[in-house]
Amino acid sequence: xxxxxxxxxxxxxxxxxxxxxxxxxxxxxxxxxxxxxxxxxxxxxxxxxxxxxxxxxxxxxxxxxxxxxxxxxxxxxxxxxxxxxxxxxxxxxxxxxxxxxxxxxxxxxxxxxxxxxxxxxxxxxxxxxxxxxxxxxxxxxxxxxxxxxxxxxxxxxxxxxxxxxxxxxxxxxxxxxxxxxxxxxxxxxxxxxxxxxxxxxxxxxxxxxxxxxxxxxxxxxxxxxxxxxxxxxxxxxxxxxxxxxxxxxxxxxxxxxxxxxxxxxxxxxxxxxxxxxxxxxxxxxxxxxxxxxxxxxxxxxxxxxxxxxxxxxxxxxxxxxxxxxxxxxxxxxxxxxxxxxxxxxxxxxxxxxxxxxxxxxxxxxxxxxxxxxxxx
Amino acid sequence: xxxxxxxxxxxxxxxxxxxxxxxxxxxxxxxxxxxxxxxxxxxxxxxxxxxxxxxxxxxxxxxxxxxxxxxxxxxxxxxxxxxxxxxxxxxxxxxxxxxxxxxxxxxxxxxxxxxxxxxxxxxxxxxxxxxxxxxxxxxxxxxxxxxxxxxxxxxxxxxxxxxxxxxxxxxxxxxxxxxxxxxxxxxxxxxxxxxxxxxxxxxxxxxxxxxxxxxxxxxxxxxxxxxxxxxxxxxxxxxxxxxxxxxxxxxxxxxxxxxxxxxxxxxxxxxxxxxxxxxxxxxxxxxxxxxxxxxxxxxxxxxxxxxxxxxxxxxxxxxxxxxxxxxxxxxxxxxxxxxxxxxxxxxxxxxxxxxxxxxxxxxxxxxxxxxxxxxx
Numbered sequence: 001x002x003x004x005x006x007x008x009x010x011x012x013x014x015x016x017x018x019x020x021x022x023x024x025x026x027x028x029x030x031x032x033x034x035x036x037x038x039x040x041x042x043x044x045x046x047x048x049x050x051x052x053x054x055x056x057x058x059x060x061x062x063x064x065x066x067x068x069x070x071x072x073x074x075x076x077x078x079x080x081x082x083x084x085x086x087x088x089x090x091x092x093x094x095x096x097x098x099x100x101x102x103x104x105x106x107x108x109x110x111x112x113x114x115x116x117x118x119x120x121x122x123x124x125x126x127x128x129x130x131x132x133x134x135x136x137x138x139x140x141x142x143x144x145x146x147x148x149x150x151x152x153x154x155x156x157x158x159x160x161x162x163x164x165x166x167x168x169x170x171x172x173x174x175x176x177x178x179x180x181x182x183x184x185x186x187x188x189x190x191x192x193x194x195x196x197x198x199x200x201x202x203x204x205x206x207x208x209x210x211x212x213x214x215x216x217x218x219x220x221x222x223x224x225x226x227x228x229x230x231x232x233x234x235x236x237x238x239x240x241x242x243x244x245x246x247x248x249x250x251x252x253x254x255x256x257x258x259x260x261x262x263x264x265x266x267x268x269x270x271x272x273x274x275x276x277x278x279x280x281x282x283x284x285x286x287x288x289x290x291x292x293x294x295x296x297x298x299x300x301x302x303x304x305x306x307x308x309x310x311x312x313x314x315x316x317x318x319x320x321x322x323x324x325x326x327x328x329x330x331x332x333x334x335x336x337x338x339x340x341x342x343x344x345x346x347x348x349x350x351x352x353x354x355x356x357x358x359x360x361x362x363x364x365x366x367x368x369x370x371x372x373x374x375x376x
Numbered sequence: 377x378x379x380x381x382x383x384x385x386x387x388x389x390x391x392x393x394x395x396x397x398x399x400x401x402x403x404x405x406x407x408x409x410x411x412x413x414x415x416x417x418x419x420x421x422x423x424x425x426x427x428x429x430x431x432x433x434x435x436x437x438x439x440x441x442x443x444x445x446x447x448x449x450x451x452x453x454x455x456x457x458x459x460x461x462x463x464x465x466x467x468x469x470x471x472x473x474x475x476x477x478x479x480x481x482x483x484x485x486x487x488x489x490x491x492x493x494x495x496x497x498x499x500x501x502x503x504x505x506x507x508x509x510x511x512x513x514x515x516x517x518x519x520x521x522x523x524x525x526x527x528x529x530x531x532x533x534x535x536x537x538x539x540x541x542x543x544x545x546x547x548x549x550x551x552x553x554x555x556x557x558x559x560x561x562x563x564x565x566x567x568x569x570x571x572x573x574x575x576x577x578x579x580x581x582x583x584x585x586x587x588x589x590x591x592x593x594x595x596x597x598x599x600x601x602x603x604x605x606x607x608x609x610x611x612x613x614x615x616x617x618x619x620x621x622x623x624x625x626x627x628x629x630x631x632x633x634x635x636x637x638x639x640x641x642x643x644x645x646x647x648x649x650x651x652x653x654x655x656x657x658x659x660x661x662x663x664x665x666x667x668x669x670x671x672x673x674x675x676x677x678x679x680x681x682x683x684x685x686x687x688x689x690x691x692x693x694x695x696x697x698x699x700x701x702x703x704x705x706x707x708x709x710x711x712x713x714x715x716x717x718x719x720x721x722x723x724x725x726x727x728x729x730x731x732x733x734x735x736x737x738x739x740x741x742x743x744x745x746x747x748x749x750x751x752x
Contacts, residue, residue, distance in 0.1 A: 009410075014411070016414055020630060032409045035387050037397075040394075043388055071446060071451065073630070111606070233450050254576055254583040256635065257387075264385050330417070
């Protein structure tokens with residue numbers, strides 16, 4: 001029970017070029033210190049409706065049930081899988097990295113049966129494998145897949161995966177934690193049934209919220225479940241009473257008002273820029289990174305056709321120690337890059353160019369820092 | 377997908393005298409807009425350890441597993457009950473308001489059997505009833521109770537309830553959402569096995585975090601569960617890997633760094649003041665409120681011996697309409713008070729004096745506002 005001192009914490013000013021969080025625009029940061037307001041205040045209620053409207057544009061959906069969950073992206077994942085599966089159900093999960101694995105873990109903890117479609121880490125999901133697996137498992141009710149695998153820097157074609165899932169009468173749940181705001185994602189056009197994301201990546205907001213959208217097919221299942229969802233905090237039926245747009249809004253939990261102010265401001269910046277312009281800005285930053293790596297003689301670990309612009313798996317150069325290299329970037333240059341995970345640990349660095357960091361200034365700071373690490 | 381406009385949201389400046397959130401000290405608000413940092417940064421790791429140390433003082437515990445959950449108090453409740461119960465277990469929950477009921481709902485959704493000990497809303501839990509129930513249910517493994525019932529403004533003697541629970545070899549889970557920081561709570565001295573709270577009440581921080589503490593008895597159960605916890609996001613075994621104080625900290629989720637900065641700053645203010653001084657300040661504000669209500673001819677709905685200082689159930693005066701009265705307080709005076717819930721809806725207002733609002737200035741603004749509502 002002893003104190004280590006009573007000094008305020010002043011974090012160092014880092015350039016966050018890892019897998020998230022990313023740096024935030026000054027306007028988004030400023031929104032975090034607006035006056036606190038009650039979560040049932042009529043003014044906050046209007047604000048919530050406006051935020052939902054903006055999230056619909058970001059997700060490219062008209063889904064009424066589009067809302068920010070008051071917890072990180074992992075809770076959004078758990079919400080989607082927990083609400084859309086009942087014990088004994090079968091789900092097919094596409095796995096090519098950490099977040100596919102995490103989906104599997106969530107399926108099992110929902111007492112559902114998990115069948116996997118596996119591809120190598122660093123490769124996209126092969127739609128043919130999903131189709132083969134669906135054919136073998138007519139009992140499957142749901143397919144889960146990751147749009148942008150944060151652990152490997154690989155994008156999968158979730159539009160095609162969704163279309164296959166629907167042919168076999170399965171709903172599709174999509175992890176868009178790292179994709180939303182940073183690359184093309186069209187929830188309605190692509191007929192995605194449930195999609196979750198995170199606030200701290202390409203949206204350029206602080207961590208702590210998981211924007212989620214569910215279509216009518218998903219909601220129909222949730223409303224007609226034969227047993228309650230095995231979570232109180234993440235029960236969509238209860239949350240929908242809280243987030244409904246009228247005066248009878250029922251109390252569920254206390255919304256994290258400041259984090260929501262920041263998300264709202266981040267959405268404004270994104271919509272002011274235009275969603276497609278933001279996608280293109282992320283793509284352009286990726287091209288600048290490629291040019292910079294070429295100058296260093298460094299290379300991507302992932303084939304060009306499935307590389308994510310916003311999260312780049314870069315091979316650690318020969319002669320550079322993983323942990324030492326990242327420590328030097330942090331200590332000498334105040335630049336954070338991400339370590340490799342799982343089978344890619346020690347082999348790659350994950351270089352994020354997300355939200356406001358998807359710009360030339362990031363590359364201009366990163367390039368000399370990387371060059372300083374290279375032997376000889 | 378249409379926008380309602382791209383204006384930033386500027387919340388009105390309210391005096392929040394409801395059940396929470398409460399207003400925040402300027403220092404806590406300022407901490408929210410410090411630079412973002414990576415949740416795996418060595419500097420943030422030190423910060424996390426320091427925050428845990430401070431939370432231990434606030435909880436009055438030496439429990440190693442004392443940490444802020446990255447979600448609101450309701451998630452802290454779910455975490456405690458979900459980790460400490462396995463399907464088929466029996467739990468006895470003491471119910472005298474909304475949050476006792478919510479505990480029951482969580483027990484059922486953990487596939488456990490819920491036995492209730494019920495007292496009227498507005499009355500504390502009778503320890504004799506708990507003992508009688510424990511005698512009838514030797515299969516019970518866990519007792520749950522609410523220290524400060526936010527829905528009614530009633531405090532229960534959780535120290536005595538814990539001692540009875542232990543006599544019958546049950547663990548005790550305590551809801552301290554509204555009590556922590558605002559009234560005496562001594563986790564170790566009172567031998568409480570698992571306690572959860574919220575950031576936005578007497579701690580005077582922004583909403584979004586649930587400080588939780590678990591003792592060795594609770595952790596022993598969790599470590600030796602025969603099946604995994606039926607939640608990924610709230611699994612204490614996984615969280616403990618994330619929050620452990622060394623370099624091998626394993627990634628679990630992205631911590632909400634800004635909200636944590638604010639909680640840290642709020643703890644500093646509380647510890648600078650001294651915990652017992654803060655408890656006394658809340659008690660003093662309650663006495664000032666009583667004097668003010670006396671001047672208005674208004675009265676408490678709860679007997680003096682079990683009134684919470686920080687959350688006051690006040691009878692709506694004759695001739696005053698519930699919703700209209702609260703709307704006038706909000707519109708004409710920018711003061712929020714809370715509505716009654718459940719059987720107390722329309723009968724009481726809940727007047728919170730929490731964190732920085734537990735002071736004379738709150739009463740001085742509230743008194744004339746209340747007087748203006750009174751008929752005649």
